Amino acid sequence: MTERPTPDELAEAIEEFLANEVLPTLDDHRARFRMLVALNALGIVRRELAQLPPSDDAEQRGLAARIRAGDVPAGTLARVKADVAERLLIDSPRYLDRY
Amino acid sequence: MLGPISEPVLLPGGASKEAWAVDAGGERLLVRRAGGGVIHRHTLSLRDEFEVLRAAHQAGVTVPRPIAYIEDLDGREAFVMERLEGETIGRRIVRAPVPELLPVQMAEELAKIHALPRERLPFLEAATIERLVDELDEVGEPHPAIELGLWWLREHRPPPREPVVVHGDFRIGNLVVDGDGLVGVLDWEFAHLDDPARDLAFALVRAWRFGADDLRLGGIGDVEPYLERYNELTGFDVLPEELDYWELAGNVGWAIGCLTQAQRHLTGQDRSVELAILGRLGAEVEYEICHLLEAQGVT
Numbered sequence: 001m002t003e004r005p006t007p008d009e010l011a012e013a014i015e016e017f018l019a020n021e022v023l024p025t026l027d028d029h030r031a032r033f034r035m036l037v038a039l040n041a042l043g044i045v046r047r048e049l050a051q052l053p054p055s056d057d058a059e060q061r062g063l064a065a066r067i068r069a070g071d072v073p074a075g076t077l078a079r080v081k082a083d084v085a086e087r088l089l090i091d092s093p094r095y096l097d098r099y
Numbered sequence: 100m101l102g103p104i105s106e107p108v109l110l111p112g113g114a115s116k117e118a119w120a121v122d123a124g125g126e127r128l129l130v131r132r133a134g135g136g137v138i139h140r141h142t143l144s145l146r147d148e149f150e151v152l153r154a155a156h157q158a159g160v161t162v163p164r165p166i167a168y169i170e171d172l173d174g175r176e177a178f179v180m181e182r183l184e185g186e187t188i189g190r191r192i193v194r195a196p197v198p199e200l201l202p203v204q205m206a207e208e209l210a211k212i213h214a215l216p217r218e219r220l221p222f223l224e225a226a227t228i229e230r231l232v233d234e235l236d237e238v239g240e241p242h243p244a245i246e247l248g249l250w251w252l253r254e255h256r257p258p259p260r261e262p263v264v265v266h267g268d269f270r271i272g273n274l275v276v277d278g279d280g281l282v283g284v285l286d287w288e289f290a291h292l293d294d295p296a297r298d299l300a301f302a303l304v305r306a307w308r309f310g311a312d313d314l315r316l317g318g319i320g321d322v323e324p325y326l327e328r329y330n331e332l333t334g335f336d337v338l339p340e341e342l343d344y345w346e347l348a349g350n351v352g353w354a355i356g357c358l359t360q361a362q363r364h365l366t367g368q369d370r371s372v373e374l375a376i377l378g379r380l381g382a383e384v385e386y387e388i389c390h391l392l393e394a395q396g397v398t
Contacts, residue, residue, distance in 0.1 A: 002240075003378070003379060003382075004240060004361065004365060004378050005361060005364070005365060005375050005376075005378050005379065009365065009375065010375060010376070010379075013364065013370070013371075013372040013375040013376075014372060016370055016372070017371075017372040057240075057241055060241040060242075060243060061241040063241070063243045064241035064242060064243045064246045065241075067243055067246035067247055067250055068246050068249075068250070070250065072247070072250055074398045075398060076247065076398075077247060077389060077392055077393065077397045077398055078398060080243045080244050080247055080389060081244070081386070081389035081390075081393070083243065083244075084244050084382055084385045084386045084389060085386065087382045087385075088382050088383065088386060090379075091379040091380065091382045091383075092379070092380060092382060092383055095382075095383045095386065096386075098310075098312055099386075099390060
């Protein structure tokens, strides 16, 4: 399954936030230094992520297109719900406790 | 004439609009000013939003008093209104003791809004379910849960009602609340013409219950007194099943909204980690869509 932002896009958003919004507000030498180290570390994470093979969303595209065309056999919802629950385990694991 | 003017303070929140608190001549004011980013489709310009606020104020809707529209405030448009005292943060409202009258007051405000004369606000456009499909297609990502929601909405459309002026984002988080109840209805930028039941159901969407999930009306109350008071005032006889329908539509709309907000970041219109993460948090809304479809007997 592909979700956006991708892991690299999320890391990039964090990097921009830290570099452009947080770093300029830091007056403490030690905190500034550690922020620069953290940004370096994040750069390593991003380069590592860039080496992963791209994920394939063909299956989800096919399913979405079939539902759009009105082809919704019994059991479709159960399957879709299981897929969303799987995404939530990554995106917001505690949310599932609310049901 | 104004007397002393305080140093303006930029208030947190609001990715596309700035809000400045300033006191002048002994009055608490709020200056709402356009942000630096792109203006989004389907939202009103500040000029039009100010007109809607004026019309609502004249009609006796509980809103901050509109004061002035400013075409050019240091390069951007803005308007000035009264700055109300009270709480707007949803999470705090649902955790504090809820004023007993709040659900009924919400119904009363909606009844007044839905009676605003359309001809007074000729720039308002009608919205449709189809528009949601267009917005999803513009995002271009596959989201089967959203497709299922749209499919069900197409198949079970209730008889259409005559479109009225609607707020478009009427929910906890956009209301100022104090210990006695509702103090003001804010954020009119999504005002448009629509089925009144759609506006009535938007406050039921789970995301706007701020964790108090058991209270279907925005985490603050039950739906029955709210619906009853609204029907009593409008004579529209909105049925509970219409609320079910439009609650689902509200979730589908917000699920797509999460994706379009994330697109603002991804396309570079408005780089922000807050917008970016909405692309992932939309999964919560998709799960709720599945849950509501199950309740309708879909398998």
